[in-house]
Amino acid sequence: GAVISITLVMSAVFIPIGFMTGSSGIFYKQFAYTLAIAIIISAVNALTLTPALCALLLKNHGGKHQDGTKKTSFKDRFFAGFNVGFDNLTGRYIQGVRFLINKKWIGAGFVIAVTAIAAFMMMSTPKSFVPMEDDGFMLYSLSMPPGTALDRTNEVMTKIEKEFASIDAVSNNTGITGFNILSNSASPAYGLGFVKLKPKSERGEVKDIEKIHEIANAKMAGIKEGSVMVLRMPPVEGFGVTNGAEIMLQDRTAKSPAELKAMTDKVIGQIMQQPGVQYAYTTFRADYPQLELEVDEDKALQMGVDISELLGNIQTYFAGDQSSDFTRFGKFYRVNVKADGIFRTDQEAFKEIFVRNDKMEMVPVGSLVTLKKVYGPESVDRYNLYNSVSITTMALPGYSSGDIMASLESVLDKLPSDYSYEWTGLSLEEKAAGNQTIAIFGLCLLFVYFLLAGQYESYLLPLAVLLSIPTGVLGAFAGIKAVGLDNNIYVQVGLI
Template identity: 65%
Template structure:
């Protein structure tokens, strides 16, 4: 019914979110048409909204649509995944009740679209109860009775053999028609210590109960996974920062762990500032060697924020978040802005060595290098324009890196031609005062 969908591949009996099998689960993979053939609705977020609205009409189950993770191998969804752990090892129903309470708190956080868990404790089950006293009276071993039930219901690999150069495995299991109802247990018998066949239902009773289909453990604790979906425009990093105060308020008998892509983002999130600091450090050391000064390179480094401010302002203005593409663009921007500043400062230093005043050398450097700076910067900005209007699956990444780099370069050029000469004058004056070296000014010959 949705025009943008090309085909759907469905799989029954498997839950991708908690990697478990069961008759109550089903999953499907939706393949979209190429962008030009999707009709009026092209954006994947809008398509998912239409899909969720359509699936909300299903009354016999809960249907959730989600995007695959941006990096394969880190989780199974694009959502923030949290593992809630019960340190006391109590009944899974207690853990589920705490998870429902926590989901209610998370839903109140600004930026959260919804939160959910696939863990349930109301699956209908059959509990096997063995009457050991009666089994002893009838001469039936409890282990033999359980092994017989296992062979009939779930199968048993009894032996292997080789014939005609091939290896064969022998699996014994009752046919499906003889194990589809509880009444089929009347046909199962087990041998006692006298060699007599005893009906299995004489020592075994089945009780109808409700409980979890499977119980997962994380760090050896009973656990379940919570998935938190951000609203459009909120990054996973911002969402983790917003929900972390609520997770920190958990009682001492509960704990939580980030997992999936969130765990990797949390563990490597502090590396961004370290990488930026290393970039600035290398630029500073290279310029210090070039200018033979530890003070003058500061004129280049302190001009870089003129572009960084423009980059972050543009990213925020167009509704993007501070993602990895923006950070890559900033690293590239640091080099380009430093290059522009070096052009002006290097020319001004040469003029100063020729005997011109600090003011004249600063103005002369800005005038002489204005044209090449504008030409190279304008070529860079124009080259980024196709990425800023990109569409498709990689549009967000292309827009992030192009908007941050292009607008950062634009603000760096517009502000830099005024800020860089001022910074040069300030640090050149400071350099001469610290070193004590005086430069003789040029005088006119009369």
């Protein structure tokens, strides 16, 4: 009866977890199903195999002296002494229980005190979603001044690769020029690199990936040609690009890119003043040198040139276009047409291309368009239909992602009414998981309560069992604080 009872109770704890959704539900379900199945297997073993083994192994193997008295081994004397001590402890425990029954206010005060201390430790323990692990991998992002040519970016990338090669723990690193990993866009002023670390046993004096990360950042600070950030991958693949807290700052009133950039810089400045923030950054810039093309529509109309055909010609010559396709050797090939690089290097190239008018005459494109130098963003992200800027914040050692998210909220909740923010990446999952966990914990307690109420045929007796939970929570968080862990998803599964 006791075995079946405890099996039902422990299995019931994990039933609500099976209904969790989202990314956090994936983690919880794995543990829930594994533990529930293990508990059931253990119960079957306790009811079948264990009694048989006990009958086989726990036999009286003691011999007898010549006078017929039973021999007592050291083991027998040890267990006899243990039983005497345990009986004394049981008697004292019973006396203590009787005392607390007569002095109910002492027991109630103890439970309240333990609950308060457990709640305080739970609230004060740093929170995170999934703890970082040593995956032996890092990446870095290079940001050059606006308008930097691809060749210049490539030179700096080569310099960065040499710096990483000088770190003993680095196995190899590969750089890619012309891609911004943080905004997932192509840009000649950006570079991306992947760093593979050696196995821990071969890393030399510094083996901890956090220390290696700090060393790499210190070396990258010496790159004066551009800004280099060494980043860690998120602990769960697919949730964002880095392990930092990531938000999307949204412009809800269609302001200019310059105004959005100014607000972004203001927000980053306020974030940098918060405790625990190592640095905050964004790749959004509104000062890239650009050329604005203006078409003289009146002149084009007078000369019989169709505007769409004019723009189509410019598109084909300067950006390229697919003109046709063909099949050869059993494979399908596309034909892309574009002017050679030497014929599209400056504004004079517009004088060398033509467009046909309605009289089948060739008209120089340069006579219908003018170019003006302007400055603007290289690309603009949209998040939930609003123009948005991604801001990523990295935490100092000793601060959890939950601490940083709380610091960010203290700044972002004071945004003007024409701006808002949304969590994204791993931060969005952590926020959603925190709200869902509270409800799941409540359901677990409710399931256990009703199951115990059915077993005891009482609504009050289960409270005696449930009131022991604060003591267990207190012990768990005391251990967590002692070893310096965060309140992450693995800790929460262990609490359940």
